[in-house]
Structures are given as C-alpha cells and as structure tokens.
Amino acid sequence: MKSGRAYSLVFIFLTFLFWLASYPPVPIVSAFADAMGASAGMIGLIGGAYGLAMVIVRMPLGILSDRLGKRKIFIILGGAAALCAAAVVLLRPSPQTLLFSRALCGIQASAWVPFTVLYAHAYPPEQSARAMSVLTAVYTASQLLSMLAGGFLSERFSYLAPYALAAAGGILFLALSPLMRDTPAQKAAPAQEAAPLKEALTPRLLVLSFAGIVFFYVKYATAYTFTPLIAQELGASDAALGMLNTFYCLCGIPGSMFSYRLARRFGAGRLIAAALLILAVCSCFAVPFLPNLPLLYLSLGISGFFTFLLDALLAGLVILGVEERRRSTAMGFYQAVYGLGILAGPVLSGRIIEFAGRTPAYAAAGVLAVVCAAVILAANRKEPIPC
Numbered sequence: 001m002k003s004g005r006a007y008s009l010v011f012i013f014l015t016f017l018f019w020l021a022s023y024p025p026v027p028i029v030s031a032f033a034d035a036m037g038a039s040a041g042m043i044g045l046i047g048g049a050y051g052l053a054m055v056i057v058r059m060p061l062g063i064l065s066d067r068l069g070k071r072k073i074f075i076i077l078g079g080a081a082a083l084c085a086a087a088v089v090l091l092r093p094s095p096q097t098l099l100f101s102r103a104l105c106g107i108q109a110s111a112w113v114p115f116t117v118l119y120a121h122a123y124p125p126e127q128s129a130r131a132m133s134v135l136t137a138v139y140t141a142s143q144l145l146s147m148l149a150g151g152f153l154s155e156r157f158s159y160l161a162p163y164a165l166a167a168a169g170g171i172l173f174l175a176l177s178p179l180m181r182d183t184p185a186q187k188a189a190p191a192q193e194a195a196p197l198k199e200a201l202t203p204r205l206l207v208l209s210f211a212g213i214v215f216f217y218v219k220y221a222t223a224y225t226f227t228p229l230i231a232q233e234l235g236a237s238d239a240a241l242g243m244l245n246t247f248y249c250l251c252g253i254p255g256s257m258f259s260y261r262l263a264r265r266f267g268a269g270r271l272i273a274a275a276l277l278i279l280a281v282c283s284c285f286a287v288p289f290l291p292n293l294p295l296l297y298l299s300l301g302i303s304g305f306f307t308f309l310l311d312a313l314l315a316g317l318v319i320l321g322v323e324e325r326r327r328s329t330a331m332g333f334y335q336a337v338y339g340l341g342i343l344a345g346p347v348l349s350g351r352i353i354e355f356a357g358r359t360p361a362y363a364a365a366g367v368l369a370v371v372c373a374a375v376i377l378a379a380n381r382k383e384p385i386p387c
Helices: 005-021 026-033 040-068 073-092 095-111 113-119 126-157 161-179 196-200 204-220 227-233 238-266 266-285 293-319 326-356 358-382
Strands: none
Touching: 005 073, 005 113, 005 126, 005 161, 026 040, 026 095, 026 126, 026 227, 026 238, 040 073, 040 095, 040 113, 040 204, 040 326, 073 095, 073 113, 073 161, 073 358, 095 113, 095 326, 113 126, 113 266, 113 293, 113 326, 126 161, 126 238, 126 293, 204 266, 204 293, 204 326, 204 358, 227 293, 238 266, 238 293, 266 358, 293 326, 326 358
C-alpha cells in the first residue's frame, strides 16, 4: 500500500462512521412505514427512493469528481446528506418524511463513488479488486453492527431511536472528516474532457453493470424491503428484524472477503452466474413459502454470502485495468446504473404485491436473476471476464 498503516486504519474508521450515519434505521423502515399506515405501494416507493437518488446523482458526481480531480469534498457532502436524512425523520416522522429521508440516503450513497476510488488509490492499480474486497468487508461490518443496534434500539425505545443513532454517526463522521487526505486524480486534458463517459464505457463494464442492476433489484425487492414484513408475520420482533438483517450482512462478510480468491479459482463469469442462480432460489423462489423464522434465517444467510460476494467482486472488476483519471467515471456509471435495480426492485415489487400478491413479486425477481445468469454465461463464453 502507498499509504501508511495508521492512515489506513483512520480511513477504515471513517468508512465505518460513514455507513453508521445511514444504516441503523434500515431494518425497521418498512415496519415503521407500515405502522404509520403506508400501503405496499408506498413502502415500495420509500425503498425505491434510495435508488432513484443514486440514479440521478451518481453518474454526474463521478464525472465531476474526475474533472475536478477531487474526492474528499463529495464524501463530506455525502455525510451531511446522511445527517439531514436522520434529522428530518426525527423532527417530523411520517411516510412522506421517510420517503425524503431514503432519497437523502441515496445521495449519501452516491458519495461512495469517490470514496471507493480514494481508497483504491492507496493500492497499486493491479490490486484494485483486492482493495474493493477489503473496503466491502469494512462497510459490510458497519452495516451489520448498525442494523443490529437499530433493531435493538427500536425494540427498547421507539422507531425513532435508530434515527438518533444515525444522526450521532453523521455528526461524528463530519467532525473527523478533516483527517481524510484528498488524493486528486490526474485531471483530464481539455481535449479529453469532452467525452469521459465514452472513454470509460466498455463491453465488460456494460455486462457487469447489468449484473449489478439485477442483483441489487433482488436485494432491495426482498431482503431490504419486503422480507422484513414476512419476518414480522412469522413472529419477529423489532429486535429480531435487526438481528435478521445483521445475520444477512454477517454472512456477507466472508463472501466479500473471499470474492476475489474465488473468482481467480473458478473464473469471474462463472462465479457471477452461479451467485445469481443461488440468489434466485434462496432470496426469491423459497422465501414466500418458508414456514418459520429459522428457515428464513438460513435462506437469508446463504443469500447474504452471495449478495456481498457479488457486491465486492463487481465493484473491483469495474475499475480493474481502468486508468486513474477515468476510475470515478467508470465507477460512477456502474453505481448509477445499478441504482436502477435499487429503484425498480421495491417499486415494481410493491405494485405487483398490491395487484397480484407477494409470491408473484418474489417469483418475478427470481426469474430476472435466472435470465441475468444466462446472459452472463453467454457473454463470458464469447469473451471471458478477467479478474
């Protein structure tokens, strides 16, 4: 690594705080909205607002970050958005402010574009996939502990308590953000600035982005939006909802940590396709029919492993071999495009649930994952995805 060990630890701590500022309410957002009388369609919109904000913000932010050669200022603005997201619900809780809060969290998540690029800069270019595995493991741990704490705080106090914890995390992140060192990327020459996206777009990036859309569709249509409501029907308390999401992330940590090694051993394309097929079974086809919480935990544990494996692997492959001055553009495109999945997953599933029921909504997500796996295998036969 180019940076010292002490600074690496500082960066890891800031990464933890960055996600602490938004993730404590995640396990209870759907239950909170349901308790306030929101319909399945509105709950889907609340879940989808996160993705909508990313679709709108991430790509322009990535391009602007590359053109200015700056990362830190956008990361700090993301932390401020997370603090506002918690504050608006604390001041006036309603389904509408939950919707606005999730949109603000989507803006915060858009700052993950320069965040990942800034961290990857501390590694040699050929180790970008490994760097993403480390960073994904850290933010997964932060999400895990944040959601666990959010569930227990909600059970012990109220649905507003997780938002108070998120606000505290946002304040602490902003207070310590001056410790983060900006490492400017090489700014593009004027003749090159006209079409940065065109230069970054490659067939590999498009294939990986399609996989990202689908697996985030599955993740947010199931585990992060409507599966908690199934868990409640099976008898889960608010604390159990936090534990459920925590278990999901806990199982994801080894998936993210070993994603690169598994890809090197089995091939990136085959691993991506296999993970999508397993998600189709465990997250979609099986969940509506599970009779008890232990089986739901098992299903989400398997899903969590392969979901976070995909998250880390795709993020690393997206910037693998991409020159430094175009990395934010490539990552911004990928993260903006997979935001379509975060938007469409809960919104479309909410509409399907309203008109046809929960099982068809989950089946639709599963079929999409199967189709994507077939596309990945076909593309990989034509041109193997390097790792």
